Amino acid sequence: MGKPKTLDSFFKKKKNESHSEVNTNTPLATEIEALVTDKRTSKCPRLIQPEEMDATTFQRDSGLRPQIWEFPVNLQDEMQRAYINACPCQPILSEYPFLGEGNNRRRFQASWFNTYSTCLEYSESKNAIFCLQCYVFAKKSTGRLGSDAFVVKGFNNWKKASDKMNNSLIGHVGKDPNLPHKNAVKYCEDLMNQSRHIDKLVEKQTSQEIENNRLRLKASVDSVQWLAFQACAFRGHDEKPDSKNQGNFIELIKLLATYNDDVSGLVLENAPKNEKYTSPKIQKEILHIIANKMWDMIRKEIRDAKFCILIDETQHESKMEQMAIILRFVDKYSFIIERFFPVVHVNDTIAAILKKNICVILSCYNLQIENIRGQGYDGGSNMRNEWNGLQALFLRDCPYAYYVHYMAHKLQLALVAASRKAKHIHQFFIQLASIINIVGGSSKRHDELQAVKLLKLKV
Structure with a gap:
């Protein structure tokens, strides 16, 4: 049995073959010569440049x-x-x-x-x-x-x-x-007529579409900003076109449309179905962009100063754990400022997971853990434990980040419990809220009003 042939053997030139042995008078020889010299005449006419x-x-x-x-x-x-x-x-x-x-x-x-x-x-x-x-x-x-x-x-x-x-x-x-x-x-x-060429017409049409989209999007952005500033709910229970109340967001866009004919002709039912800019996904995306801008401003306000962190976590209605982060620092005018930083969803409330999520948020905005000069948490064991609690984990990285119990949380719990037991205390806070509404004025009173409203919600 002979040696089996390999694939390469079919492409190797045999020893007794050479170009000199090919009959140059045959059409095959002409074809081979054209292939070798790459001078075959093209059947396609050459285009004039x-x-x-x-x-x-x-x-x-x-x-x-x-x-x-x-x-x-x-x-x-x-x-x-x-x-x-x-x-x-x-x-x-x-x-x-x-x-x-x-x-x-x-x-x-x-x-x-x-x-x-x-x-x-x-x-x-x-x-x-x-x-x-x-x-x-x-x-x-x-x-x-x-x-x-x-x-x-x-x-x-x-x-x-x-x-x-x-x-x-x-x-x-x-x-x-x-x-x-x-x-x-x-x-x-x-x-x-250059102005009537397709590229010019397309460019003109595209410019008009861009202008319409920007005006349509501006109405949505303004509505999101106002609702976020007033801490109002965005969506309603029934947002169908025939609903009497389609929710705060849609109703606010309708209100804006009544004051401007240009907006009225571009939003809601007058907008293309794929460019309404009113879907929940768009609302969340606009909110996310606004939040990022706000956090960047807070980061610039902190500069390279030392700061403290205030942490608390709770569950929302979907039973998912949320961790709120507040930064406390001294601004360039020597005033103590507290800024609310993002709410982060966490898988669990154990100290290691909380620390990991806090470090990720701080590192995203170039806030160094070494600059922490205080920690404020509630009295939970996962927070205050001196060996494996959150405050102990941060102290290992930064020995100057002293832990202080969040005393305001204790006061809040006491007031909520007292309000539930004694109706006259509840009435006191209602009357206090009414007085603050009448007096109005300084930002300090505004902060007190917000605290009373929060307390009323929890009561």
């Missing part, structure tokens, strides 16, 4: 020039514009040659140039007239756009050209708007 255009390509004499469809596709638009810009070829001769015999001898009249100044061309080589617009937009598929005589062969029946009853020139130009010549004139106007 714009830089190769010269006097032979652009011919003024209408009887000698090639037809538009004979030019390469990449040059046809350029040639059309070139011939239109050059205007019709209308040579004024001292004497035009006659055609016919005896009394039927006729010749071209130069006065026809005045009557048909925009389209009539005269060819000295063929002693015939042509139509410039029909030539520029003639197509090979039909052989002509206006008349074959005015495009390819040329028209030289001077008797019909001067006949008042059956004038071929008048018949070619005509008055019917659907005539081929009228269509060619319209095509020329469109070609030379």
